[in-house]
Amino acid sequence: xxxxxxxxxxxxxxxxxxxxxxxxxxxxxxxxxxxxxxxxxxxxxxxxxxxxxxxxxxxxxxxxxxxxxxxxxxxxxxxxxxxxxxxxxxxxxxxxxxxxxxxxxxxxxxxxxxxxxxxxxxxxxxxxxxxxxxxxxxxxxxxxxxxxxxxxxxxxxxxxxxxxxxxxxxxxxxxxxxxxxxxxxxxxxxxxxxxxxxxxxx
Amino acid sequence: xxxxxxxxxxxxxxxxxxxxxxxxxxxxxxxxxxxxxxxxxxxxxxxxxxxxxxxxxxxxxxxxxxxxxxxxxxxxxxxxxxxxxxxxxxxxxxxxxxxxxxxxxxxxxxxxxxxxxxxxxxxxxxxxxxxxxxxxxxxxxxxxxxxxxxxxxxxxxxxxxxxxxxxxxxxxxxxxxxxxxxxxxxxxxxxxxxxxxxxxxxxxxxxxxxxxxxxxxxxxxxxxxxxxxxxxxxxx
Numbered sequence: 001x002x003x004x005x006x007x008x009x010x011x012x013x014x015x016x017x018x019x020x021x022x023x024x025x026x027x028x029x030x031x032x033x034x035x036x037x038x039x040x041x042x043x044x045x046x047x048x049x050x051x052x053x054x055x056x057x058x059x060x061x062x063x064x065x066x067x068x069x070x071x072x073x074x075x076x077x078x079x080x081x082x083x084x085x086x087x088x089x090x091x092x093x094x095x096x097x098x099x100x101x102x103x104x105x106x107x108x109x110x111x112x113x114x115x116x117x118x119x120x121x122x123x124x125x126x127x128x129x130x131x132x133x134x135x136x137x138x139x140x141x142x143x144x145x146x147x148x149x150x151x152x153x154x155x156x157x158x159x160x161x162x163x164x165x166x167x168x169x170x171x172x173x174x175x176x177x178x179x180x181x182x183x184x185x186x187x188x189x190x191x192x193x194x195x196x197x198x199x200x201x202x
Numbered sequence: 203x204x205x206x207x208x209x210x211x212x213x214x215x216x217x218x219x220x221x222x223x224x225x226x227x228x229x230x231x232x233x234x235x236x237x238x239x240x241x242x243x244x245x246x247x248x249x250x251x252x253x254x255x256x257x258x259x260x261x262x263x264x265x266x267x268x269x270x271x272x273x274x275x276x277x278x279x280x281x282x283x284x285x286x287x288x289x290x291x292x293x294x295x296x297x298x299x300x301x302x303x304x305x306x307x308x309x310x311x312x313x314x315x316x317x318x319x320x321x322x323x324x325x326x327x328x329x330x331x332x333x334x335x336x337x338x339x340x341x342x343x344x345x346x347x348x349x350x351x352x353x354x355x356x357x358x359x360x361x362x363x364x365x366x367x368x369x370x371x372x373x374x375x376x377x378x379x380x381x382x383x384x385x386x387x388x389x390x391x392x393x394x395x396x397x398x399x400x401x402x403x404x405x406x407x408x409x410x411x412x413x414x415x416x417x418x419x420x421x422x423x424x425x426x427x428x429x430x431x432x433x434x435x436x437x438x
Binding site: 003004005006007008009010011012013025027033034035036037038039040041083084117118147182184185186199 | 203238239240241242245246247248249250273277281282283286287288289294295296297408412415416418419425426428429430432433434
């Protein structure tokens with residue numbers, strides 16, 4: 001069924017935008033919008049720690065100094081927010097989740113990212129391993145701003161950015177899938193921007 | 203697919219669209235919709251807009267503020283006419299929503315067009331005949347930018363305590379509101395106190411919401427009681 005034409009609407013075609021990089025329904029922005037549920041948590045580095053636990057053989061945790069001494073990567077990726085904006089070529093530095101899970105013998109198929117302020121999001125473990133996810137603490141070569149999730153946030157650029165949990169403090173593995181904060185409010189359980197999986201039932 | 207039934211100017215920069223939405227399932231105050239426009243060559247653009255009307259309202263209404271270099275808002279506020287059609291999806295959003303049955307007290311803090319979903323809450327409060335203690339603090343650039351001004355005056359009579367602050371001078375003659383950016387003293391004066399555990403909803407441009415939320419937490423409000431909806435650029 002063809003959609004109704006909105007009489008007189010022409011839109012703003014940005015010729016400099018590579019349309020192949022834009023998932024359906026998105027527009028490219030050069031800004032970096034902030035859309036968080038609630039006030040921005042502010043955790044001091046002295047109080048910060050990161051833990052991997054749950055359905056795992058060897059639970060682990062790191063202080064900030066230990067965490068930032070782990071092997072890190074700098075990556076440049078496009079990011080896509082469910083609220084329609086996409087931002088190209090964002091640069092992040094962080095520890096690959098593969099490094100965090102190394103030697104821990106995870107046996108759960110699902111992971112929940114849990115965060116300061118109470119935010120959670122859930123993912124299949126396959127979506128955060130194999131070089132697809134990081135826990136990032138720098139953006140654009142600078143320490144990550146609290147507004148954007150600092151001290152550290154999960155970075156999973158192939159999914160809608162609500163899965164890149166801000167203020168992350170740990171990954172909890174589980175044999176069962178546990179929908180997180182936005183998933184419980186009706187957002188899609190998986191969130192693939194290329195299939196436009198914004199809400200439940202998409 | 204929805205049809206615009208009527209367009210109403212609210213301020214020089216904002217219009218309310220009154221929509222015919224076949225099969226509209228109803229909504230909760232605070233929720234929003236996704237609007238999708240299609241050009242003749244198939245090009246599409248989607249944006250989200252807060253629902254301005256109360257769930258009890260006869261019609262679904264959206265208030266859209268024109269953003270200067272926007273793609274969709276200039277069309278909706280300047281080109282669109284009664285009879286025009288577009289796609290609409292919703293209601294969306296279970297987090298930034300309030301029902302009178304949830305009770306209060308209710309503290310609403312809005313910046314500019316962030317007032318839209320908060321107005322839906324106030325309209326719902328009034329339509330539901332609720333006697334919840336409701337307070338609104340609205341920050342606007344100037345009096346001309348205040349959405350729903352007459353209606354806010356009427357609500358101030360009994361439904362809610364309405365506080366305004368203007369951030370760009372000059373204030374109109376006889377102005378009794380504030381004339382500065384929101385700050386701790388202002389929020390403390392509006393109340394209620396944290397020990398009354400108000401449900402708090404803050405909506406507006408990102409820098410405004412960041413500051414308001416920070417101040418509310420600093421005043422002692424429980425962070426999880428501060429619901430936020432941010433929009434617009436952060437200027438980065």
